[in-house]
Amino acid sequence: MRYEGIVYRPPSEAESLIIQATIGCPHNKCAFCKMYRGVNFRIRSVAEIKEDLLMAKDYYGDWVKSVFFADGNTILMKTDQLVEILEYTKELFPKVERITMYGSAQYIALKTQEELNRINRAGLSRIHTGMESGDDEVLDLINKGTDSSKLIKAGVMVKNAGIELSEYIIVGVGGKKFTKQHALNSAKVLNEINPDFIRIRTIVPFPGTELYDMYKNGEFELLSPHEALREMKLFVENLNVTSYFYTDHVSNYCYANGKLPGAKNDIIDSIEKNLLIDESRFRKPYEGTL
Ligand code: SF4
Numbered sequence: 659m660r661y662e663g664i665v666y667r668p669p670s671e672a673e674s675l676i677i678q679a680t681i682g683c684p685h686n687k688c689a690f691c692k693m694y695r696g697v698n699f700r701i702r703s704v705a706e707i708k709e710d711l712l713m714a715k716d717y718y719g720d721w722v723k724s725v726f727f728a729d730g731n732t733i734l735m736k737t738d739q740l741v742e743i744l745e746y747t748k749e750l751f752p753k754v755e756r757i758t759m760y761g762s763a764q765y766i767a768l769k770t771q772e773e774l775n776r777i778n779r780a781g782l783s784r785i786h787t788g789m790e791s792g793d794d795e796v797l798d799l800i801n802k803g804t805d806s807s808k809l810i811k812a813g814v815m816v817k818n819a820g821i822e823l824s825e826y827i828i829v830g831v832g833g834k835k836f837t838k839q840h841a842l843n844s845a846k847v848l849n850e851i852n853p854d855f856i857r858i859r860t861i862v863p864f865p866g867t868e869l870y871d872m873y874k875n876g877e878f879e880l881l882s883p884h885e886a887l888r889e890m891k892l893f894v895e896n897l898n899v900t901s902y903f904y905t906d907h908v909s910n911y912c913y914a915n916g917k918l919p920g921a922k923n924d925i926i927d928s929i930e931k932n933l934l935i936d937e938s939r940f941r942k943p944y945e946g947t948l
Contacts, residue, residue, distance in 0.1 A: 659710045666693050667726050668786050669906050671758065674726040677710050678702065679743060683730030685762065689800045689868035690831060690861060694730055701735055707743050715750045724756040733761030733785060737773040744781035758784040763812035764804045774819035784822040792847030793840045796832040806847050813851030824855040830886045831861045834879040837889045845896035856901045860886055860909040862946040883911045883940035884933055891929045894922060909946045
């Protein structure tokens with residue numbers, strides 16, 4: 659396998675074979691994201707991707723159970739190309755149980771429902787989507803390149819195609835100004851989609867991003883740990899979904915996981931317990947990782 663630059667993957671893909679089908683991110687403009695800054699986006703040729711898959715087969719044999727096609731927004735590839743690499747993956751690794759990739763709503767929306775159905779039949783089992791917020795003002799603030807109606811449309815299409823959907827929400831990404839509407843509208847959008855997974859991250863401003871500049875010049879006010887926990891509580895209280903809820907990231911101030919709706923009270927209890935801890939005992943809001 660050949661890798662270019664820093665390779666990112668969701669924590670849940672820690673045991674997956676990672677193959678870079680694309681390099682960088684075609685959007686590359688989210689105000690908080692530093693992952694692919696300075697990287698020119700390109701799609702690798704199907705021949706190159708297949709060569710990497712063959713290298714993996716030589717190395718691991720046919721024991722591969724899950725495959726993640728990096729980098730950002732691999733769903734943007736042409737449907738015929740995606741189908742070819744997905745079918746080849748299943749052929750090379752007959753024991754594969756899960757094939758996943760990143761896909762933002764704006765790129766999912768470029769596919770028709772029939773194309774997504776076809777991609778699922780070819781083997782794509784899960785899409786990881788950075789929704790970040792369901793609030794239009796926050797989506798504008800972070801330059802996400804989409805709005806709440808497109809988030810819902812793309813999410814519903816993925817679900818209708820039979821592809822599992824993992825949606826990522828960033829606590830505090832609207833700062834103090836939008837905290838309430840970020841919590842309420844994110845829950846509202848997710849209630850419309852009912853994704854398979856909701857995964858929580860907490861905002862950390864990174865040098866080299868627009869959000870960091872806004873934070874430094876006072877335009878963006880970070881939530882304190884307790885404010886972030888209260889935002890998360892309001893968000894969870896307003897969720898009406900049957901999704902798995904995970905705080906599977908070191909940026910978070912609270913560990914609270916479970917299957918909704920049954921686990922809702924336990925998740926809220928965990929948040930409330932963390933609210934009893936003095937704020938000085940949490941990491942500083944500007945120190946951490948996203
Ligand atoms: S958050 Fe996702 S879509 Fe936005 S720039 Fe980063 S990789 Fe691209």
